[in-house]
Amino acid sequence: MRSTVSFAACFTCLAAPALAEPLRVVVDTAPLHSLVARVMDGVGTPELLLPPGGSPHDVALRPSDARRLSQADLVVWTGPAFLPWFSDSLAALAPEAEALAVLELEGWERLPLRQDPAFETEEEEGEGEGEGYDHGHGHDALDAAQADPHAWLDPVVAASWMERLAETLAETDPENAGTYRENATVAIEADTAMSERIAARLAPLSGRPYLVPHDAYQYFERRFDVPASGALALSDASAPGPARIAELRDKVEIGGIVCVLSDPETPADLVALLREDSSAATAPTDPDGLMLTPGPDLYPALIEGLAVTLEECLG
Structure with a gap:
């Protein structure tokens, strides 16, 4: 009797389908990782490649990073326009993984790189006399190399990316396609409501002159109509x-x-020097989410935090 039960149990084990392994997704930077985590909510957790707290421009991959890349099914990264060094790492360490560079996706408006840290106004651009923008290219005609790469600071751009992320994940993992698409829809609706609130709050501050530490805020400036007057550096x-x-x-x-x-890369003594003998206020910003806890809540916290910083500093 015991052997019969044992045989039946073993037969059941053999007949049962093996559980599919979770999709292994690796993402380069914290803001993009947050977008992917929101789309994957309830299905899996993407891995953040670049550690929080450090600049994404000068990171050396650790052996553990190389291992995670080599095991990835899908690598979602910003793109060579933002992380040119990552292309070689991706080709060497994850040649079999599907790769998605969001800056190279279609369906969102690219803004041209500004060529001078003394920004122009919209009117000056129209006159064609300034040097603040790379003229001769319509926004729709820009390729990723010509465009400002800090596009995640516009929630409308982030929405476009999440829609594409959901479709890519659905193609890779059809069993959870409905969850990915539903998650993207919920996240986009939440960000749309957040953007409407931010736009209403920042509207009275539009036109007040302020300086950004480096030219990384153009997409946020345009989305919420709070143009900066210049940058300390490009x-x-x-x-x-x-x-x-x-x-x-x-x-x-x-x-x-x-x-x-100011931001984490801005020398404090430079900001103090610029504000000396003036009434200009100052406040820290974090456009890369370096000071935030990685995860699905990071992206809305990043956008909301930048809005609060501008409210307090400009108000």
């Missing part, structure tokens, strides 16, 4: 020289700058 990899610092000091003193934003 990128976080460059530092303003003496002539630029003198120009910035004049802008703060004469141009009525009311706020000088």
